[in-house]
Amino acid sequence: MNLIIIMQAGVATGTVLLFATIGEILAERSGVLNLGVEGMMLMGAMSAYSMTLATGNPWLGVMIGMIAAGLLSQIHAFITITLRADQVVSGLALTFLGTGISLVLGDGLSKAGTVSLLPSSSIPLLSKIPLIGPIFFTNQNIMVYIGYILLPIVWFYINRTRLGMHLRAVGEYPAAADALGINVFRLRYLYVFIGGMFAGLAGATISLAISPGWFSELTTAGQGWIAIGLVIFAQWNPIRAAFGSYVFGALRRLILDIQGPTMILGIANPFYYNPYYGYFLEMLPYAFTIIVLVIGSREAVRKRLGAPAALGVPYIRGERGL
Amino acid sequence: MADSQPHPIFKRRWTFPITIQVEPRLVAPPRWYPWLISVGAIIIALIIGGILIAIVGGDPFASYAHIARASFGSVGVFSDTLVKATPLIMVGLACSVAFRMRLWNIGAEGQFFLGAFGASAVVLAPLLPENTTPWLFIPVMILAGLLIGALWGFIPGFLKARFNVNEIISTLMMNYIAVQWNNYFIFAIWTEGGFQMSKMFPHNAWLPRLTDFADQIPFFRGLTTHAGLILALISVVIVWFILYRSKWGYEIRLIGDNPQAGRYAGLNISRNTIMVMMLSGALAGLAGMSEITGVVHRLQGAISPGYGFTGIIVAWLAKLNPFAVVVVSVLFGALILAGREIQPSGIPKMIQGIILVCLIASDILLRYRVRIARRNTGMEEA
Numbered sequence: 001m002n003l004i005i006i007m008q009a010g011v012a013t014g015t016v017l018l019f020a021t022i023g024e025i026l027a028e029r030s031g032v033l034n035l036g037v038e039g040m041m042l043m044g045a046m047s048a049y050s051m052t053l054a055t056g057n058p059w060l061g062v063m064i065g066m067i068a069a070g071l072l073s074q075i076h077a078f079i080t081i082t083l084r085a086d087q088v089v090s091g092l093a094l095t096f097l098g099t100g101i102s103l104v105l106g107d108g109l110s111k112a113g114t115v116s117l118l119p120s121s122s123i124p125l126l127s128k129i130p131l132i133g134p135i136f137f138t139n140q141n142i143m144v145y146i147g148y149i150l151l152p153i154v155w156f157y158i159n160r161t162r163l164g165m166h167l168r169a170v171g172e173y174p175a176a177a178d179a180l181g182i183n184v185f186r187l188r189y190l191y192v193f194i195g196g197m198f199a200g201l202a203g204a205t206i207s208l209a210i211s212p213g214w215f216s217e218l219t220t221a222g223q224g225w226i227a228i229g230l231v232i233f234a235q236w237n238p239i240r241a242a243f244g245s246y247v248f249g250a251l252r253r254l255i256l257d258i259q260g261p262t263m264i265l266g267i268a269n270p271f272y273y274n275p276y277y278g279y280f281l282e283m284l285p286y287a288f289t290i291i292v293l294v295i296g297s298r299e300a301v302r303k304r305l306g307a308p309a310a311l312g313v314p315y316i317r318g319e320r321g322l
Numbered sequence: 323m324a325d326s327q328p329h330p331i332f333k334r335r336w337t338f339p340i341t342i343q344v345e346p347r348l349v350a351p352p353r354w355y356p357w358l359i360s361v362g363a364i365i366i367a368l369i370i371g372g373i374l375i376a377i378v379g380g381d382p383f384a385s386y387a388h389i390a391r392a393s394f395g396s397v398g399v400f401s402d403t404l405v406k407a408t409p410l411i412m413v414g415l416a417c418s419v420a421f422r423m424r425l426w427n428i429g430a431e432g433q434f435f436l437g438a439f440g441a442s443a444v445v446l447a448p449l450l451p452e453n454t455t456p457w458l459f460i461p462v463m464i465l466a467g468l469l470i471g472a473l474w475g476f477i478p479g480f481l482k483a484r485f486n487v488n489e490i491i492s493t494l495m496m497n498y499i500a501v502q503w504n505n506y507f508i509f510a511i512w513t514e515g516g517f518q519m520s521k522m523f524p525h526n527a528w529l530p531r532l533t534d535f536a537d538q539i540p541f542f543r544g545l546t547t548h549a550g551l552i553l554a555l556i557s558v559v560i561v562w563f564i565l566y567r568s569k570w571g572y573e574i575r576l577i578g579d580n581p582q583a584g585r586y587a588g589l590n591i592s593r594n595t596i597m598v599m600m601l602s603g604a605l606a607g608l609a610g611m612s613e614i615t616g617v618v619h620r621l622q623g624a625i626s627p628g629y630g631f632t633g634i635i636v637a638w639l640a641k642l643n644p645f646a647v648v649v650v651s652v653l654f655g656a657l658i659l660a661g662r663e664i665q666p667s668g669i670p671k672m673i674q675g676i677i678l679v680c681l682i683a684s685d686i687l688l689r690y691r692v693r694i695a696r697r698n699t700g701m702e703e704a
Contacts, residue, residue: 035490039675075679082342083686088426088490090682092634097675103668104378216668222498229491276510279502286495293487301486 006257007135010250013210015147016202017245020227022154023198025236027073029158030191031171031310034076035091037199038224039098042217044069044203046106049214052115058208062118065204066197072098073196077189084314095224099217109214118142118209141209147242155238167191171308174315184315199224222286229289233296236308244292251288255281341697344690356688360639363684367677374676375669385664392663393656401532401545405617407648407655408547409434409626411554412609413633414640414647415561420602422565422642423578427599429478429493430606431630432500433471437607438614439504440470442621445523446512456526463527463611464553471607472600474500479599483592489599497630501623508621519622529616550612555648557605562644564601574598606630627658628671635678 020037027034034040048065052058072094079090119142126137136148158164166187169177174184206219213219226248234241258264259271259278271277300307372382393403413430420427441463444450450462478496481487512520532545565571573594577584585591609629618625632654640646654674661670686692 079679079683083683084344084690085682085685089638090679092426092428093675093678093682095675096631096635096671097679100668100670100672100675101374104374104672107378107668222494225491225494229488229495232488232491274510276506279506279509282502282505283499286498289495290481290487290492293491294481294485297486297488 002257004131004134006253007246007250008138008140009253010248011136011246012140012144012249013252014242014246014249015141015144016205016210017223017227017230017248018147018151018242019198019202019205020224021230021234021241021245022150022238023195023202024227024231025234025238025241026154026158026167026191026198027195028231028311029167029171029236029308030188031174031308031313031315032077032080032188032192032195033087033091033312034073034094034192034195035088035228036073036076036094036098036224037227038220038222039095039102040069040072040196040199041098041203041206041220041224042102043072043098044200045207045219046102046109046203046214047200048204049115049207050106050109050112052208053109053112056116058116058118061115061208062201062204065207066200069098069200069203070193070196072101073192073199074189077192080314081185081188081192084316087312087314103216106214106216110216112214115208115212117212118205120209141205143205143209151238151242158238168308171310174310178315178317184317188315199227202227226285226289229293232300232307233292235296235300248285248288251285255284337697339697340694343693343695344686345693347689347691351688356641359684359687360641360681363680364639364677367673367680370680371669371673371676374672380669385669388664389657389660392660398544399659401547403652403655403659404547404551405655406659407651408550408554408616409609409613409629410632410636410651410654410658411551411648412557412605412612413629414636414651415557415644416602416605416609417633417637418640418642418644418647419561419565419574419605420598421578421637423574423594423598424581425479425482425595425598425602426490427475427478427493427602428490428634429474429496429630430602430609430633431626431628432493432497433474433603433606434610434613434626434630435497435500435504436474437467437471437610438618438621438625439500439507439610440466440607441611441614442507442512442520442523443470445527446520446621452524452526454526456528456530459527460529460615463615464608467607467611468604469607471610472604474607475599475601475603476596479596479603482599483595504621505623508623512621514620520620523615523619527615528619529612531616546617548612548616550616553608553612557608558644558648561605565644570594570597606633627662632658632674635674635681638678639681 020041024034024037044065047068048061051064052061055061075097076090076094079085080087120139121142122139123137123145127133129137158167166177166182169180170182170184170187178184202223203220207214230241230244230248233244258269258281259275262269262272271281368386372386375382375385392399394400413434416430416433417427444459444463444466449466450459474496478487478489478492481492482489508518508520514521529549531548532542536543565574573584573589576587577589577591577594581591610625613625613629614621636647636650636654640650657670657673664670
């Protein structure tokens with residue numbers, strides 16, 4: 001059990017959560033709660049894997065996975081933005097639909113054999129930095145590096161650009177945004193689509209890089225839902241989302257590694273001597289999500305922070321807004 | 323209109339020639355209207371599902387005919403359909419109660435697992451000796467299922483009431499925890515010879531099945547419908563009474579329709595949140611108990627093909643009406659029963675998803691008048 005290795009793997013697996021969380025942050029910042037992340041991730045993972053299988057080009061796979069998940073998200077967009085239905089139920093339905101379609105179309109993919117995966121590499125100079133180098137810049141998948149690049153871009157986009165301001169306006173006070181000439185409906189469709197593409201990217205990252213392959217529903221194993229929990233923890237801020245994602249990734253790795261050594265901190269390792277305790281370890285990511293939610297919710301109350309004001313509320317032109 | 327060439331200044335971008343106009347309904351639609359819409363939505367969903375099946379290379383007509391034959395074709399298979407419908411009724415009720423207060427309990431699956439765990443603990447812990455009379459055994463198991471299910475519902479209810487924790491995420495996470503909890507007991511404590519299952523329950527801990535009475539009534543031979551169906555139907559009446567004939571139910575519906583009004587009326591929303599989540603959990607736990615003592619007769623990992631999630635669709639399709647839950651559950655029981663034999667195996671799940679999507683989309687027809695109108699292009703006047 002090596003802490004460096006655990007954190008290194010944590011950054012890798014956390015990248016999946018990072019993409020999904022960032023996508024959901026963008027959608028929720030525009031006022032649309034999309035609970036279908038799990039379904040979209042499965043859709044992305046399945047499409048990316050089968051496309052790579054067919055063409056041998058993983059980048060094409062990533063692209064198709066993103067587009068497939070993005071298209072799926074537009075069902076949610078249509079139902080909630082145009083038809084003004086309840087976003088919670090519609091998101092649930094999207095999860096069912098995405099899972100079902102992925103299972104049907106992905107039938108047989110699990111026995112399909114190996115495909116060419118996304119490459120891993122070390123960054124020449126940065127990997128020499130003590131501590132940070134081996135954790136963040138050594139032997140990481142290219143997707144992890146894309147995550148590092150995307151993160152500040154998304155933060156800058158949301159907080160420092162005109163388009164990002166439009167995004168926030170649409171999510172906080174759509175009536176005012178509309179009065180300024182911002183097309184609320186079009187922007188919401190757009191950001192639901194982008195959120196879907198990010199979820200697809202997260203799925204593709206699983207099936208082509210982090211834990212390659214197609215294992216039907218177990219491919220994502222609830223990570224889409226953890227991402228939705230992380231959004232609340234992150235207070236809709238991408239930087240905090242990255243922190244949460246990497247910690248969660250490390251936790252998942254820790255669960256695997258902690259069962260190895262016979263001694264931990266000088267005492268006999270109970271997880272080594274009774275491997276059945278592993279089932280309790282398996283609960284940890286999910287229990288942690290709940291704890292993280294408690295922390296996030298309490299903090300939101302204390303700092304009077306909160307969700308985008310119009311989150312979950314359909315915008316109806318001409319009616320009194322928020 | 324004679325001049326078909328518009329002035330260049332008025333030249334406009336091309337726009338889609340028709341537009342959907344949505345106006346709020348001022349008059350409530352007739353009573354039959356919602357059901358007509360639901361049936362229409364299901365038919366459209368089945369058509370979409372059929373197209374998708376055809377795309378992946380299946381035969382939609384054969385698939386649907388197979389589902390119908392394998393679930394309603396004879397008394398025997400219809401009895402099996404009822405077996406699948408039994409847990410769905412209880413889980414559907416669990417979701418209906420919670421959804422009525424706009425509490426999104428998606429944790430019915432976990433509460434189902436823990437209800438099954440509670441009932442098993444009575445036999446396997448053991449709380450009661452093996453030769454206990456069924457008249458004591460079954461009620462204690464029912465109580466255990468209800469209690470543990472309610473406990474599993476209490477946790478997210480408390481977190482929601484006390485810390486404002488989003489119940490969607492917390493109930494969902496607790497599903498995963500419940501599965502691992504059961505796994506620990508199945509693999510480590512109650513395993514039978516290292517297999518991933520407990521030993522078989524003694525016969526006096528089984529819910530009686532129709533086939534158990536075949537000596538008196540030969541017609542029942544081989545029919546697997548069990549007494550859990552009676553439990554389910556009793557629950558339907560109780561839930562209906564609570565929701566529509568009791569003061570508590572009135573509070574639930576009031577808070578569900580308008581929490582602000584409920585707060586001003588002096589209702590204790592926190593307490594109601596916890597109580598409704600517990601009732602919801604108890605119903606789902608009862609479903610788990612019924613399944614484990616009526617069908618599986620031992621604790622094992624695979625006891626649910628996603629009953630807890632199908633319950634969400636059942637509740638929504640039944641418009642949260644307890645009696646309608648029964649009818650919808652039989653239909654979905656058929657889908658689950660027949661779906662086991664259909665390839666690829668994801669088809670029933672996909673059809674469920676499409677049905678739910680179509681239902682939600684059709685909801686707008688209840689709340690709004692939707693008209694398809696020609697878009698005013700602004701050229702006619704010129």
